[in-house]
Amino acid sequence: MKTLGIRLLLTVFLMLLLELIVINVAGVLPFIAAHKKNISSAPFMEFFIGNVLHPLERATLMIKGKNPLFFLGSGVIVLLSFYVTFFMKGIKGKYQLADKYGVHGSSRFAYKNEIFKQGETVPVPVNQFMKDLEASLLDAKGEK
Incomplete structure (x- = not known):
């Protein structure tokens, strides 16, 4: 029971970290499309810092804007997290046996x-x- 709790805690942490990456990746394409006329002076750092500081707000905007890359990335993260948590067994090497x-x-x-x-x-x-x-x-x- 203790290992399941630790595994779930690590899975939630991993999900949050991967979701932050998905928010940044899914937001880059619309950001570049908005600044394509003058891409050299685009405020990239403000974009990434805004995503890191306000991920829920950015995720909500992507859901309202129906960003397909955000939905695809979030779905993959959920499936991957459930697989790692419940179906992936620890592989014992020959030195552990x-x-x-x-x-x-x-x-x-x-x-x-x-x-x-x-x-x-x-x-x-x-x-x-x-x-x-x-x-x-x-x-x-x-x-x-």
Whole structure:
């Protein structure tokens, strides 16, 4: 659940960033058409800064003006974002699958059947374990 929330948050951020790019790209063609007589002195920086500072206003104007490039770009962004969020799985490389790659220095968590093999581990009662521990702590003279 936690990874889905992080994935959704990153998707929203990516959508906003891509939508800002679509607003700039879709607005460039009408901007150039409006300033085609004197394109060298056109206020390009004011256009881009206005798009960055007021993206909702610019998007609303493009919707009212029925800008097909804006609609196409927005549709592609929505489809791409849903694909990345819900259908794109993390691809595990060969180094992440250590149990299949298995070279010296690779690690993975052991399975229970690898740890507790029949006949290799012996259960010891707790009282006997404590007596063995105390006996191992005594020095050669029998003192602690």
